Each structure stands twice: as C-alpha cells, then as structure tokens.
Amino acid sequence: MKTLLAAICAVAVATVYAAQPVLGQMGRDLQVPTDALGWLVSAGQLGYLVGLVLLVPLGDRFDRRRLIALHLGLVGVGMLAVALAPAAGVAFAGLALTGIFAVVVQTTVAYAAAVSEPGERGRNLGFVTSGVVIGILCSRLVAGVLADVWGWRSIYVVLATLSIALAATALRLLPTDVGPPSRRSADLVGGIGRLLTEPVFLSRGMIAFFLFASFGTLWSGMALPLSGTPWQLTESQIGLFGLAGLTGALGATRAGRWADAGKANRVTGAALVALVVSWVLIAQLPWSLALLIVGIVVLDFAVQAVHVSNQHILTAQHPDRVSTTIGGYMVFYSLGSAVGAAATTLVFSTSGWTGSAILGAVFAAAGLVAWALGIPAVRHAQRREPAAVRASR
Template structure:
C-alpha cells in the first residue's frame, strides 16, 4: 500500500466521520431553528451514533463477503444522499432521521479501515492503521472548525451540503484509484457473516477491548458534545466559529494515532493503551477548568485527544492482528462499543450540564475515563491468563467465529 493510497483512504475516513460530528459546534443553532429543547440537543449527535451502531451490525460485515472497493463507493454515494436530507430538513424529526441515516452510512470508515488492514504488509499494519485513523481524527476536529465557520456565514445547513458534495467526489476518485482486494471469503453468505459477527461479540478478548472502547468514547463524547453550551454562554460567549476553532487543539490526536501505530508494530500496543488511559483521566483535571481558563481547557483537549487516539489504534491493531481473515467483522464488532459509548457520552453530558453545570459534566467525563482504565486492567488480566493457559511466548487475543 503506497503513500497515495493511504492518503486517499485517510481523506475518505475524514469526510465520512465528519458527517457524524459536524453538528456538535452548532447544536445551539440547530436546536433553536428546529425547536429542540436545550437538555435534548445532545440527541442530535446521539442519533447519528445510534445510526452508526445499526450500520456496524448490518453493513460493515459485508466487507468480509463483497468487494470492499465497491462497498466504499456505494456507501459514499448513499452517504451524500443522507447528508442532503439533513441539509433540507424542515422540522426536527426529519433532521433526526437524516442524522441517523448519515451515521448508518458513515460506517464506510470501518470498511476503509478493514480494506487498509487487509492490504497492508503485516509489519506495517500499525503504521497504515495510524495514518488512516489520523484521517478520522482530522475529520472529527476539522468538521468542528468548518462547521462553526460555515454556520456563522450561511447557517448550519451549509456544512451538510459541503460534505455531500465531497462524498460524491470521493466516490468517483475511489472508483478509479482503489484496487479490488482479492481474498478468500471464509463465510460465503450474509447470514453466516452476521452469525460470525454476533459470535465475535461474545468472545472475552473482544469484550475486553470493546469495554475499553465504550468508556473511552463516552469520555470523548462527554467533552465534545458537552462543552458547546458553556462556551456559548457566560463568561465566554463564543460564536460557532470560535467554538469550532477549539477543535484545532485536538488535531494532536492525529499525531497520537500515527505514533501509536508505530508503537503497536513494535509490540507495545497493550502497554500504550494502559498508559494512555491514565493520561486520559488526568486530562479532565485541566478540562474541568473551562469556567475560568480557556488555556487550561485547550491543553486538556490536546491531552485528551492524543490519549483517545493512542488507545483506539492500539485496540484495533491487537484485534486485526488476531484474526486477519475476518478483519471487517472484527472491526465492526469492536466499533459497536465505540458507537454505544459515543452516544452515551453525547446524550448524558448535556443532561448532566443542565442539572449540575460544567463541573458535573467534567466529573462525568472523568468517571468514564476511570471506568475505561478499570476495563483495561481486567482485559489485561484475561490476556495474561490466556497466555499462561496456552503457553504462548507473546499473548494474542483469540477471536473465534
């Protein structure tokens, strides 16, 4: 896999994931125009995450059955249609439906990750996953910056129009630039792939990594969905553009993804995940100071995003290395926990803020981070026990479908 292909895949991931998170900086504006109560605006993000969950279950496993290049192209075209529906939504329920559809089709990200992992040399799989995942980070944070700026100029709908145009353009490029991934299909039917998917969800090694992902992204969602309201209010009164600019600090997460990939290739994936979870918990001490210091908030955002992406890439490296024949199904099963965690963080943080203010939201985010660290300790114990039982020199998760 050459540098140009990696870059194209990273851009596709960036645009797809941006479609889920573009609403975060403009939640206030969307809520006012669509008559959504303040305590419920977090559900605009949660709707996309729940749609993502459905896509992970029903669409991502297709990558182990069909040509992944074709799937990528079709998903991008359908994603453009869902984005157009959000942009044209006249009332709240249409926007919720459009956002849910957008989330469901944005799982093209996982098909891209599976495509990249399957075509990479095993010795460079971590590096490739790091580059592709850095595109996800840039898409998440870049969407916040552009969404805020475009909302100030032309309203919140303009961002969804822009993303729809980009999705169509990338579909055309992918059709001609990506090659088919020739491989042996281990499960020849869709029902068989779905059965394999649910069997994987019951495996202890995937459950351990999945629990880490759930709390990791619940903490992530608690920050990015929760801080929009306090930044727009006293004492800061930031515009949508400036709220989006806060996302620039999180671009360091892209560095975390790339570096974690190299550490994983060197055999340190599990250790890196544990250290990064400790760093994630510490970041909330800084983020909690939002009410009086933007500098400390920005520093906390840098630390949090770096830690989140380091854990995420390490988890994916461990799981895809364990079962290379079912990369799409494995990643899809793992990302179920990501989607549930993100939706939980987004929906709960605005409700907690309405009740206990920003310090309540910060405590919630820190609690999610602490729970993720506990999940890592338990998953590591299972890993060591498996190593002792099987007599392996280097423990690796076993995923049996």
C-alpha cells in the same frame, strides 16, 4: 492510496460529528429543546451502530472498493436530507441515515488492515485512522466557520458534495478487494455475536465504550458552556478548539509504530491514565481556557493512542475476518459515543460543566478498570499469536 483512504475516513466521520459545534444554532432553527440537543449527535451515532452490525461485516465477503463507493454515495443522500430538512423529525431521520452508511469508515479501515503486511499494519492503521481524528476535529472548525457565514445547513451541503466526489474517486482509483467467497452474510453478522465470547475482544470493546463515552462527553457538551457566560464564543471560535484536539490526536500517530513493536497493551494503559488526568484540566473550563486547551490536547492524544492500539491487537488476533472484528469493536465505540453525547447535555442542563466533567472522568476511569481486568486475557492471546506476526516485529 493511504492518503485517499484517510480522506474518506475524514469526510465520512465528519458527517456524524459536524453538528457538535452548532447544536445551539440547529436547535433554535429546528425548535429542539436544550436538554434534547445531544440527540442531534446521538441520532447519527445510533444509526452508525446499526450500520456496524449490518453493513461492515459484508467487507469480509464483497469487494470493499465497491462497498466504500456505494456507502459514500448514500452518506451524501443523508446529508442532503439534513440540509433541506424543514423540521426536526426530517433532520433526525437524515442524520440517522447518514450514520448507518458512515460506517464506510470501518470498511475503509478494514481495507487498509487487510492489504497491509503484518509488520506494517500498525503504521498503516495509524495513518488511515488519523483521517478519522482529522474528520472529527476539523469538522468542528469548518462547521463553525460555515455556520457563521452561511448558516448550519451549508455544512451539510458541503459534506454531501465531498461524499459523492470521494465515492467516484474511490471507485476509480482503489484496487479491487474481495473477501473469502465462502462466507455467507448471515454468518458474518453472527460472527460479531461469537466474538463477544472472546475475553480479548470483550475487554477491548469495553475500553472502546468508555473511551468514546468520555470523548463524546467533551465534544458534544463543550459548545454549551463556551457559548454562554462568561465566554460567549461564536460557533467559529468554538470550532477553533478542534485544532487543539487535532494537535493531540496527531501527536499519537506513533501509537501504530509502538503497536508494531509489541507495546500496544502498555500504550493503552498509559494513555487511559492520561485520559483521566485530562479531565482535571478540562473541568477548569468556567475559569481558564488555557487549561481547557491543554486538557483537550491530552484527551485527544489518549483517545487516538488507545484506539489504534486496540485495533492493532484485534486485527492481529483475527487476520482472516478483519471487517467483522473491526465492525464488532466499533459497536462499542458507537454506543459509547451516543451515550456520552446524550448524557453530557442532560447533565449540563442540571449540574453545569462541573457535572459534565465529573461524568467524563468517570467514563475514563471505567475504561482504565476495563483495561486492567483484561490484561491476563491479552497476555494469553499474545502468547498464542501466529509466529509470522511475532517475527515481523
């Protein structure tokens, strides 16, 4: 079951990020100017934000299995709209629609957390969210290859097919999972607003915002300098850098075990320091691909370690409203990703890769500051953690 859940996460999140290595090709075909290319990624991420607020909390009331199948099917519809888009406006609309229902990722993560024993939650979250990272990073490799062979539209045909196939598989194989029936949908959506008053949730949310703004700065902007002078790489070659990111991210799968052992907050701080350092290496892109690769490995290790640790801390604090909590947390993720994607192409058009690297490093440093400011709140919350959770460690 964990493998199926990870596959769902991989395909769903790939639909939001598949445009990153082929922004140039898409822009030329759809006549989108260079300084607006980042919006081909941000459109999906802003749609994702809407879905996080309106759709993910429904998992605390309705059968998550049916929600997963329905949302995957609608992701497939959005992908087909992009694949057939005759103009930029239709593509933007299709990407936004896809983003809204791609929040099936978070419903899937919430499903995994809800059915896990407390002592295994971190490991299961680590495994399932590895599908998210695989989807984000491998989508770049596959998208690059498909774009070179059949053009960028083929990417979205393949993703539509996979989404619809997984929807049918989930409906058939996943056990029924119904949240507490007493909760009304409006109460669930309002619950995200109430979470914002909690110091632990707010600190983890701000970390997520800056974390994924930094992540988006790299992966939404990197294709532009790599396709230009002096490297002049093809979409397929640019996609290969996803393998470096995948190596780093999968190296962080132990973050779930560290979280189960009570080390989630320390892992978060150490990983954010590594994130800042990674930008020193990534900034060398105009002169050294080797240092860029090392920087990518470090960055994606850090991002995955922080992401798993954050979700472990939050789901341990709110075991009775997992979907609402994860949905609210991922609002920050989506906003950060959208800001990073839009800002990096704008900064690159005026200041080159040096400007983009400084932007990514600033986002990373801000995440580290947010972590430091949130330490007292996390320690206080952990002292009040349910005895059953502490005993399971």
